[in-house]
Amino acid sequence: MDENIGKENDLYRQIAAYFHTYFEGLHRYAFTILKDNDDAKDAVQAVFLKLWEKRAAIDEQQSVKSYLYTAIYHYCLNVKRHEKIKEQYITTNNHTAGEFRDPLVSKEAYRRIMGGIESLPPQCKLIFTKSRFEGKKYAEIAGEMGLSVKTVEAQVGKALKILRENLPDRMTVVFILLLLQP
Known part of the structure; x- marks a missing residue:
């Protein structure tokens, strides 16, 4: 049981280190796509939350940096896609x-x-x-x-x-x- 707690603490420290290392770059990348500072911060936070949820499956051989940038890209695309669908719905149905x-x-x-x-x-x-x-x-x-x-x-x-x-x-x-x- 103490071994599991130790492993969990190690994962926490590891993800915190990733956050400190990659936050700024991920935020800039998300901002270039979303064009909104708060939305970019929300995107980075959401991706790190997903990383935390999948912490048990972190593969040391896989590049975490690559995973994070790919996840940010897809998250931002989903946000943009949602905005576009909402605008199309309003336009199609003559709604504001x-x-x-x-x-x-x-x-x-x-x-x-x-x-x-x-x-x-x-x-x-x-x-x-x-x-x-x-x-x-x-x-x-x-x-x-x-x-x-x-x-x-x-x-x-x-x-x-x-x-x-x-x-x-x-x-x-x-x-x-x-x-x-x-």
Whole structure:
């Protein structure tokens, strides 16, 4: 058992060393693709989180640097692809964010979504609104509230899960595509 703890500590130190070594370069690379400083930081953080989740499978023979840069590239492409799909959906359906052809549908959709958000647990609701409506990044929210970034991510995930379960299918699609940022 002590051997497992020692191995886990070694992996933690190893990943921390990778973070300190590669963060700046990965951030610059992500920024060249995303053109946004906060999004680039989020990309690097997400890739290191994925590396941490896969820590047991780290192969010393494989280049971690290569893995990190490839992962950043794919993460950034996914962000750009999501933005493009959202824009195409809005254009194809003659929508602007939160605005529909039928104003009654728009008001009803807004009422349901806001009702769903109001029904969230207090901390979950606060974190979700800071993220989605105030446009704050997870790290910023974590700093303000004295929480870990992982806790903020978990609370936003919990909010999305609750909203997906409580909103009708069409409402969920509209909610995710038009009102939420990735």
